[in-house]
Amino acid sequence: MKRKKSIKKDTLVPNELMKVISTREITSDYVLEIYEKAKKAKSKSRKEQLLSTAEKLSKHIGKWLVE
Secondary structure: OOOOOOOOHHHHOOOOOOOOOEEEEOOHHHHHHHHHHHHHOOOHHHHHHHHHHHHHHHOOOOOEEEO
16 A cells, blocks of 8 residues: 655645634623723722723624633
């Protein structure tokens, strides 16, 4: 029997693609959860940071967060 020629992953996957781990889907509930954390935050800087994050994520509902 002839041995099949092996194909390396590098020849099939373009260099621009990355291997990532998806951590969480961005949902409206997740954005509201971050907003609630912002309301309870004690420091002003932390509150602003969480509000900014919630605003940015709200524009990407349905997509995935990755590491």
